[in-house]
Amino acid sequence: MKFKKFILLIILLLTSGILFACSDKDTTSSGDSGExxxxxxxxxxxxxxxxxxxxxxxxxxxxxxxxxxxxxxxxxxxxxxxxxxxxxxxxxxxxxxxxxxxxxxxxxxxxxxxxxxxxxxxxxxxxxxxxxxxxxxxxxxxxxxxxTLNAGVIFYNKDIFEKYGLAAPETWEELLQVSEELKSNGITPIAQAGRAAYLLSMLHGVISPSAYGGNDYVDEILAGSTDLTDLKMMETLDRMEEIEQYLPEDFIALDDNDAQALFYAGEAAMYINGDYRLGTFEKNAPEMNIGIIPGLKGEGQNEPFVMNWxxxxxxxxxxxxxxxxxxxxxxxxxxxxxxxxxxxxxxxxxxxxxxxxxxxxxxxxxxxxxxxTTPYLLLVYFGEGSPTTKTVFEDSLQGMYLGEITKEQVLEDAQKNVERVATEEE
Known part of the structure; x- marks a missing residue:
């Protein structure tokens, strides 16, 4: 099935009229002797x-x-x-x-x-x-x-945190406490966009490892001893619900550029995405005093889980x-x-x-x-198929926030897609 889809893609591309001319790849240069x-x-x-x-x-x-x-x-x-x-x-x-x-x-x-x-x-x-x-x-x-390695991180405005006497949160509980304090002072805690569904997957990927236990849970998934409907994964969706109150109003309609603008303007104190946004921030807001929280610690842990891919x-x-x-x-x-x-x-x-x-x-x-380090679970291990399970999951997150489906349905839909992809690959 997978091979047939690839052949179909080839046919479509060959009939698309996109042609590339061969280039002359022979040239000359000077060696150490100048010849x-x-x-x-x-x-x-x-x-x-x-x-x-x-x-x-x-x-x-x-x-x-x-x-x-x-x-x-x-x-x-x-x-x-x-x-x-x-x-x-x-x-x-x-x-x-x-x-x-x-x-x-x-x-x-x-x-x-x-x-x-x-x-x-x-x-x-x-x-x-x-x-x-x-x-x-x-x-x-x-x-x-x-x-290149990417890491899912939490950027924060150090000046805002200083102004309100806040320390960078290291755990989920501390993140909620800091967010509540910021909200009470009229600051949007987290500049989050949701129009592009992948941004919700990124948010989930950063805050979820400390809930499901990082690599131990990933190993269980890969071994087949559990799946995406596990109670640990349900806890990650509980977090996604809990954090909603600290995101911008109508964030599902927000574009990522809008979210970044809130962060630049000091209207929001934190922004969650890949570390590659650092270059964007330093280019567009060079005077901004930016800090990074590389991940959240799990219960009883000394080091945060850093989501890498x-x-x-x-x-x-x-x-x-x-x-x-x-x-x-x-x-x-x-x-x-x-x-x-x-x-x-x-x-x-x-x-x-x-x-x-x-x-x-x-x-x-x-x-x-x-x-x-812990992997970006949905991208690394659930990125195959059409649609991919990652895509199904993040689209379902949009539906959850819009009140169209339940948390249980989000996980059930994702797991059904895992099984469908596995069947097609056999």
Missing amino acids: KVDAVELELYSWRPEDREAYEKFIEAFEAENPGIKINFQPFESTEYNTILTNSLVSGSGPDIVQLRPYSGTKSIADNGYLAPLDDVPGVMDIEESFLEAAKGSDGQVYGVPT VDGSFGVVEDSEHKEEALKFIEYMATKEFGQLFSDELNRLSAINGVEPKHELVKQVTKASEAN
């Missing part, structure tokens, strides 16, 4: 146009050590990337190196033979196993080098005419040198071992992640 040498030009696809300047620095460092290889960084808009990549792979006119969506996104491309396995590339297997899981095919082989990875196209050179660039991306440069330039969490972020807030999140 002209034949150089190979590699095409690198990405969905991050905003990172162009940083990637040009990464590439410059690589090319300085590898004068026979030139890298052409070609980023596309994120919303268009999947279609462009799929079409290029099917037509055979595509790039040599590709940025891969994590988990099911990588698996679907690898399983159809478009990617070269990377298990033997030096440095790749030194990356933490849980990160490599995001870049594996169904055969268990690794097809991508994870570069791999944002993406880079792989090599199996049919690349210059696969050897492309693999050399992948080897570079698996080095600590690259990981450090990546973190320094983009203020993001690196998936490479031993990287020390220079940004204090990124350093804080990295340290907390290393102490007690």
